[in-house]
Amino acid sequence: MTALRKPYRSRWEYAGWAAAVSFSALLLLSVVTNPNFHWEIVGEYLTAAIIIEGVWMTLVLTAVSIVFGVLFGAILAVMLRSPSSILSRLALSYVWFFRGTPLLVQLIFWFNLAALYPTIGFPGFEINATHLITPFFAAAIGLTTNEAAYMAEIIRGGFESINRGQTEAASSLGLRPRHVTFRILLPQAMKVIVPVIGNQTIAMLKNSSLVSVLGVSELLHSAEIIYGTNYQTIPLLIVASIWYLAMSTVLSVAQHAVEKVYGRSTNRIATVAQVSNGA
Amino acid sequence: MSAVAVSARGIVKRFGSRTVLSNVDFEVLTGQVSCVIGPSGSGKSTLLRCLNSLEEIEGGEVRMFGELQGYLPTPDGGYRRLSPGRLAEQREQVGMVFQNFNLFPHMTVVQNLVCAPTLLRKETGPAAREHAAELLSMVGMTGYEASYPAHLSGGQQQRVAIARAMMMNPRVLLFDEPTSALDAERVSEVLDVMKKLAKAGKTMVVVTHELGFAREVANDVTFMDEGAVVEAGSPAEVLGSPKRDRTRAFLSKVL
Numbered sequence: 001m002t003a004l005r006k007p008y009r010s011r012w013e014y015a016g017w018a019a020a021v022s023f024s025a026l027l028l029l030s031v032v033t034n035p036n037f038h039w040e041i042v043g044e045y046l047t048a049a050i051i052i053e054g055v056w057m058t059l060v061l062t063a064v065s066i067v068f069g070v071l072f073g074a075i076l077a078v079m080l081r082s083p084s085s086i087l088s089r090l091a092l093s094y095v096w097f098f099r100g101t102p103l104l105v106q107l108i109f110w111f112n113l114a115a116l117y118p119t120i121g122f123p124g125f126e127i128n129a130t131h132l133i134t135p136f137f138a139a140a141i142g143l144t145t146n147e148a149a150y151m152a153e154i155i156r157g158g159f160e161s162i163n164r165g166q167t168e169a170a171s172s173l174g175l176r177p178r179h180v181t182f183r184i185l186l187p188q189a190m191k192v193i194v195p196v197i198g199n200q201t202i203a204m205l206k207n208s209s210l211v212s213v214l215g216v217s218e219l220l221h222s223a224e225i226i227y228g229t230n231y232q233t234i235p236l237l238i239v240a241s242i243w244y245l246a247m248s249t250v251l252s253v254a255q256h257a258v259e260k261v262y263g264r265s266t267n268r269i270a271t272v273a274q275v276s277n278g279a
Numbered sequence: 280m281s282a283v284a285v286s287a288r289g290i291v292k293r294f295g296s297r298t299v300l301s302n303v304d305f306e307v308l309t310g311q312v313s314c315v316i317g318p319s320g321s322g323k324s325t326l327l328r329c330l331n332s333l334e335e336i337e338g339g340e341v342r343m344f345g346e347l348q349g350y351l352p353t354p355d356g357g358y359r360r361l362s363p364g365r366l367a368e369q370r371e372q373v374g375m376v377f378q379n380f381n382l383f384p385h386m387t388v389v390q391n392l393v394c395a396p397t398l399l400r401k402e403t404g405p406a407a408r409e410h411a412a413e414l415l416s417m418v419g420m421t422g423y424e425a426s427y428p429a430h431l432s433g434g435q436q437q438r439v440a441i442a443r444a445m446m447m448n449p450r451v452l453l454f455d456e457p458t459s460a461l462d463a464e465r466v467s468e469v470l471d472v473m474k475k476l477a478k479a480g481k482t483m484v485v486v487t488h489e490l491g492f493a494r495e496v497a498n499d500v501t502f503m504d505e506g507a508v509v510e511a512g513s514p515a516e517v518l519g520s521p522k523r524d525r526t527r528a529f530l531s532k533v534l
Binding site: 163166 | 331333363364366367368370371372373374375377379381382383384385394395398399440443444446447453
């Protein structure tokens with residue numbers, strides 16, 4: 001007969017819980033009952049067509065800039081790790097520039113590219129830049145090129161976190177460099193890279209609101225358009241925040257699920273019995 | 280007299296300004312076991328790594344069955360490093376076992392084994408799995424095919440690593456302190472596998488601190504200190520009646 005055993009709890013923990021719960025309840029009560037928040041307006045606009053369109057645009061911008069940011073970042077990471085000093089220095093300069101200047105400045109720069117280069121191309125094949133660079137195009141390019149710089153460092157870091165013995169063991173088997181990179185190192189680097197990409201995606205979801213300055217009708221801009229006419233700034237910012245919070249919650253859950261999958265091979269629980277039977 | 284399998288001539292290896300191998304000669308005949316012993320930092324592991332072109336060398340040359348390793352001779356009498364692809368081709372015929380096992384942690388035991396022969400198209404999937412099953416039985420690891428390396432003890436991991444190194448049917452096996460990271464109790468299970476391979480006529484170079492193994496199994500023992508070969512010969516000569524004071528001093532400390 002084993003008696004029930006409880007883990008140690010400080011008595012301050014109970015006091016802390018009591019304080020935290022009562023404070024949260026009071027805060028919630030004050031927010032809900034304060035008529036200045038205009039919850040009826042929040043309710044009215046939460047599912048307005050223009051807001052839903054803004055949600056879609058935010059999702060599209062996030063997806064595009066993360067997907068292309070990862071692809072472009074992976075190419076930059078390969079360049080950073082390359083034994084060729086031309087490639088590594090090119091990539092290093094890119095990362096230096098795009099991480100070193102504000103995203104907002106980069107976005108405005110892309111938006112105004114047509115002022116610097118009215119036509120893009122070469123003699124015989126020229127495109128009018130003002131037609132090419134729509135607000136959406138400037139936003140997607142700006143977010144992607146900036147994200148790629150961060151992704152390059154994230155992916156390079158993932159590769160560098162792997163013990164050098166893995167490369168040596170793979171090489172000593174005669175595996176070619178491409179096998180070593182894609183079959184041996186990449187799957188192990190993914191364990192480090194994927195959770196960070198999840199983080200970056202959540203950050204991008206909110207950073208994409210910066211493109212509202214370009215007039216791209218993503219979520220924040222949609223809210224701005226509405227409060228620009230009815231002057232209900234706070235309720236509409238609450239509407240946008242509720243959507244941002246909902247989307248980032250879904251992404252967080254997805255991120256945890258993906259992390260579990262990548263944690264498989266080092267999960268020690270499954271075959272402990274086998275170890276004690278064997279040897 | 281059997282043919283020379285591995286020969287290193289005048290190997291010079293520097294890390295920056297520090298010379299870790301100075302003019303080392305080393306030779307192993309086909310089907311023989313050669314043990315390299317010596318204190319930490321004597322350059323014995325570096326020598327082994329040079330044999331497999333894991334290190335670039337500043338002088339000398341390594342040959343396996345007559346073929347120059349890691350470099351191409353240039354017309355001006357110098358050497359040019361081989362491309363990564365050519366290095367990989369040369370390494371196919373040499374198996375290597377590391378102190379820290381270096382199994383691929385994201386692959387199961389059987390995936391670790393079949394990975395090289397299938398990726399390099401030496402064997403089809405089913406043939407490779409059959410080959411893997413044979414080798415796992417040889418190292419006493421039948422039944423662990425689906426386990427991940429993290430679930431195995433050090434001795435089990437090292438036995439899998441030996442089986443993995445054997446999958447490419449290498450003509451030479453290199454062991455870099457294969458039992459140094461193991462609990463005392465686990466050492467013998469790995470040494471037993473290595474004895475089996477030696478009996479089967481595998482050409483082996485073993486860097487080790489296990490003098491008992493060297494005495495029992497090796498055809499040749501090389502004692503290294505401070506980046507140079509101090510003494511080489513049969514186990515009876517080097518371990519039984521060493522000629523050099525340095526060898527005697529080392530042996531008296533480890534025995």
